[in-house]
Amino acid sequence: MISSEVETMSKNITIDELTRVEGHGGIEISLKDGKIEDVKFNVFEGPRFFEHAIKSVYYEKIPDITRRICAICTASHSLASIGAIEHAFDVKVTPQTQALRDILIHGEMIESHALHVFMLALPDFLGFPDAIHMASKHLDAVKAALELKKTGNMIHTAMSGRDVHGMNDRVGGFSKIPTEKQLIEIKESLEAVKPTTELAVKLLAGFDLPAYNISENTLMAIDPGEQFGFLGDSILVSDQTVHPETDYEKLTNEKVVRHSYAKHSTYKGKPFMVGSLARVQLSNKKLEGTAASLYKEHKDKLQQRNTISNNLAQAIELVHSVDRARDVIEQLLADGLKQEALTEFEVYASRGINAVEAPRGLLYHDYTFNDDGTIMKSNIITPTAQNAANIEKDARIIAENLSGKPEAELVKALEIMARAYDPCISCSVHLVHL
C-alpha cells in the first residue's frame, strides 16, 4: 500500500507496509521544499517482551521459549540460546553434537534462503507480485525452489523434531539422536537439489545491480574459524578489527527510537550491516569448492557498498550450505552415529553470552542466572534490529539519488532495497536493556 500526502511545502512518501518480508514494517520519507527532512524505517510489529517473559524461568525451559521469537530463524535462536546457557554453566558438548548443530544451522540457511531468494526477492527482478504468479512462467524454477526449501526442512525435522519450533536440540546435546536412515535421506536430497542452488546464483548474477543505493557500508559477521560457516566465538568487522562475542554491547550500542519497536544499533556512531553479504565479504577466502568458484566468477556483483548484492550473497551461501551439510553427514556416517546422552552439569549464579549467525545476520543471546538456575535478566539482539539504522541510511541515499523521478520508481527502489536485507521484523521487536 502506497500513499502520498502533499501539502504546500512538505510531502511524505510512505510505504505503509512492506510485503514479501517477515513481519510488519514500513518506510516513511519526509520531504520539505524538495529536501529530505527525515527517513524512518517504521517497525510497528507489536512488542513481545520476551526478556520480560523469561524472568524467573528455569534454564532448561529457556530455549523452548526464546526459539519462538521467530519462526524462520527458529534454529538460530535455539542455538544462540542453548550456547549462552552452556557458556554460563561451562557445559562441554561432544564433537558429534557440534556436527549435528552444524547440520541444523545449514538446514536453516537452506530453508530460509530458498524462501527469500526464490519466493520473496526474485519476483521483483522478474516482474511478478509473488512466486505463485511467477510459477505461471517459471514453473520448473519454482518447483525446484520448493524442493530445495523442503530439504532445509528435512534437516530441521531430523535434527530438531519439526519444521518450526523444534524441541529436540537441547542444552548439552540432542534428546534423540537422528537415525542413520534420516541422514542418508538428507544426503541424497542435498545432492538432488545442488543444481537449484547454482541456478539461484545464475539467475541473480544475471541481473544488473541497481546503483541508486550505493553508499559507505560497514559490515559485521561472525568469525567462522577454519571453514566458512555460521558458528564461532568472535566477531569480524570490515574495519579489519576482531572482537570477542562478549563485547557485543560495544558493537551494537542500542538505543530506543519512537517510530520502531526495534531498537537501533550503531558501531562507532555509524550504522552497519549484518547478513549474507557481510559473511561472504568478510570470509570469502574460506569458501570452498563450487561456492568458491562461483564467488570468484561473480565477485564484481558482490559489492560491500551495495546492500542489494545481499541477494546474490545468499545464493552463494545456499551452494555452500548444501555442500557443507553433505560433507558433515558423510563424516558422521563414516565415523558411525553414537547414542549419546545430554551432558550433565551443575547450575550456579552465572552469566553466558553467545553469538550465532542467523540467516539474516548476527544474533546475540545474553543471560544472567540466579544460583538456582532461573533467569535473572537477559538481553537478545537480533539481526534485523542491527540492520534497521542501515536500512534508513540506504533509504535516505535512494531518496536523494532518485529525487525528481516518478514516485512509483522511488517506492519500488525502496522496497527492493529493504527486501534485500531479508528483514525479519517479528524478531526485531523485543530488544531489551535492563
Place this chain on the structure above:
Amino acid sequence: MSKPKLGIFSLTGCGGDQLQILNMEDQLLDLVSRFDIVDFQEGSSRKVDGDIDIAFVEGTVSTEHDLKKLKEIRARSNVLIALGNCAIEGCIQSMRNGETTLSERLKDVYGVEEGFFDAKLSKPITEYVDVEFSIPGCPVEKEETLRGITSLLHGDSPPYYSYPVCVECKLNEYPCVIVEEGKPCLGPLIRAGCNARCPSLGLDCIGCRGPVEGAENFAAEYQMLLDKGYTKQDIMNRLRVFCGELGDDFLGGGDDE
C-alpha cells in the same frame, strides 16, 4: 464457479503459522490454485479489497494497529479462523498478563513510559472477535492445517481434538516421561493432534497446542509436579506459556516449595 477468496493475515507474533502454510512444499502450488488469494503480506505484493470467503489470522492483538486490522478483517470475512496458539490463547507475549502491567513491561524492556508507543496488553484475537473455527498449535501442524483448508473447501469443519496428548502417547506406546523419568510433562492437560511428538523424542510435552477443552485436571497436575519436587514458580511458568491467562485460583491453596 469462481474460486473462493482466501486471505492469510498475521498480527503480532513469530509468523510461524503462515510459515507452516509455505512449508507445505509438496501441496503448495496445487493448494493455492484452488483459491483466489486476496491478501498474503508475507508471500505476495498482491492485495485485493472486498469480501473474503475464508480468512486465516495468526498472532495476538498487541497494538492499536493490530486491533483495527483485526476488526477490518472480521468485517470482510465470511469465515474467520484463528490460526495457532497466539490467536487462540495469546502465547508467550500474554504469559505474564496476570502478573505484570503493560507499563511495567515497557519500562523493563524499552525503558519508556506507556504512551511512547501504541502498544496494548497482548491478547488473543478471540478476546475481541468471534471466530468460526480455530486450528491450535505453536506452530500449527501442517497436516492438520491442510486438512482444515481442504475440509472448508468441501463445506466441512476443520479437524477437532477433544482429548489430551496422553491418548496419542499411549496409542504409540511411548514410555510415560512423568512416570519413568519424573519429567514435568503437560500431556494430561493439552490438546492432542501432534501425535505426542515431544514424548516420542523422550521429552516432556510443553503444551504448545493449548489446554484441551474442559480440562479440569490443572490442580491435579500441579499437585503431582509439586510432589515430584518442582517449585510453584517453575510449574506456573511452564503452565503459563501456552495456556492463556492463567490465574492461580485452580490451585486451591496448594503448598509452595
